[in-house]
Amino acid sequence: MLEQTIQFGANACQFFFMPQDTNKYLKLTDKDQEAFLALKHKHKTTVFAHSSYWINPASGNPASARASHRMLKQEIEIAKKLDINHIVMHAGSAKGHEKEAGIQAVATLLNTVLQDEKEITILIENTAHAGKTVCSNLEDFVALQSLLTTTNVKFCLDTAHAYSYGYDLKTTDLFLKLLEQTMGLEHIKLIHLNNSAKPSGSKIDQHELPDQGLIGETVLQNIINSPKLKTLPIIIEPPIVSLEELKKTVSHVRNW
Numbered sequence: 001m002l003e004q005t006i007q008f009g010a011n012a013c014q015f016f017f018m019p020q021d022t023n024k025y026l027k028l029t030d031k032d033q034e035a036f037l038a039l040k041h042k043h044k045t046t047v048f049a050h051s052s053y054w055i056n057p058a059s060g061n062p063a064s065a066r067a068s069h070r071m072l073k074q075e076i077e078i079a080k081k082l083d084i085n086h087i088v089m090h091a092g093s094a095k096g097h098e099k100e101a102g103i104q105a106v107a108t109l110l111n112t113v114l115q116d117e118k119e120i121t122i123l124i125e126n127t128a129h130a131g132k133t134v135c136s137n138l139e140d141f142v143a144l145q146s147l148l149t150t151t152n153v154k155f156c157l158d159t160a161h162a163y164s165y166g167y168d169l170k171t172t173d174l175f176l177k178l179l180e181q182t183m184g185l186e187h188i189k190l191i192h193l194n195n196s197a198k199p200s201g202s203k204i205d206q207h208e209l210p211d212q213g214l215i216g217e218t219v220l221q222n223i224i225n226s227p228k229l230k231t232l233p234i235i236i237e238p239p240i241v242s243l244e245e246l247k248k249t250v251s252h253v254r255n256w
């Protein structure tokens with residue numbers, strides 16, 4: 001992945017700790033670690049790791065909460081070995097209890113795991129789903145922030161998720177104002193620049209390349225170039241496309 005990022009002329013990338021086709025954590029050999037670190041440092045690439053979807057921070061099930069705690073600790077260890085400072089994570093679904101209790105569970109997990117943590121920041125990402133999913137509704141970020149005792153939690157804005165959940169990104173000024181009042185623009189540290197294949201309000205998470213899909217290219221351009229967001233790193237999470245098309249998209253978006 002890192003080699004490909006460099007080849008694409010990009011300076012940031014993101015990978016999953018647990019590839020979705022294996023459901024097992026990546027095995028890291030000393031040789032892999034050495035090669036990764038050498039390349040990362042040589043090219044000064046910013047690398048984000050994405051947490052496994054098996055971690056459900058909002059769950060009300062005690063066994064699931066213990067598993068989330070254990071897995072997140074494991075991920076932090078892998079991140080440190082690879083000199084990665086940011087882990088992107090979904091807040092999950094408040095299974096087995098009310099949504100408010102789910103937000104509390106997310107805060108408890110983060111406060112516990114990040115206590116005394118200096119190197120790792122966890123970026124909670126907004127998601128697209130409804131029901132008991134936590135942090136799809138941007139208001140949930142206000143509640144979450146009020147419960148955090150750690151300063152090592154920041155946020156990741158996914159434009160496709162916000163759109164499919166039901167936010168109107170086309171009135172960009174109003175959307176930015178809403179972000180200011182919920183996530184807080186200064187707390188957003190990463191943008192997942194995705195377009196959506198499904199309409200706003202569908203709550204279906206199906207990404208499109210930034211210059212395709214229903215949100216519109218100009219809308220996304222306006223968001224990433226807004227004064228308080230324009231210096232943030234950007235990650236594209238593409239649907240399945242050819243490497244050639246992906247490379248073209250990366251160089252296209254770098255000119256936005």
Ligand SMILES: [Zn+2]
Nearest residue numbers: 125158192237
């Ligand atoms: Zn995302």
